[in-house]
Amino acid sequence: MGIASLVLNAGAIVLLLFVVLSGVKRVVPLRDVYFLRTDTSSFTGTTRAISQWTYFYVCGDGNGECGAAVPALPFGAAWRGGNDGVPQELVG
Numbered sequence: 081m082g083i084a085s086l087v088l089n090a091g092a093i094v095l096l097l098f099v100v101l102s103g104v105k106r107v108v109p110l111r112d113v114y115f116l117r118t119d120t121s122s123f124t125g126t127t128r129a130i131s132q133w134t135y136f137y138v139c140g141d142g143n144g145e146c147g148a149a150v151p152a153l154p155f156g157a158a159w160r161g162g163n164d165g166v167p168q169e170l171v172g
Contacts, residue, residue: 103134111143122165
């Protein structure tokens, strides 16, 4: 049981590092780790066609063109300005 616990804890630590470091580097596999990905090309005020929410950033496709590092980003951080084209469920 001791070895199994060590292996499972080591795996959990590796996966936690993937989540925290996503958006920091544009290397595989970190550029493919994100919480949510959506097409924001029709939203007014967005600069990205694709937005991906990572742990500290909202980034474009492949975790490129990331914004400033902010913890607990809301959905509205992907676009600035008006709410034209944004689904009402996201506007609040």
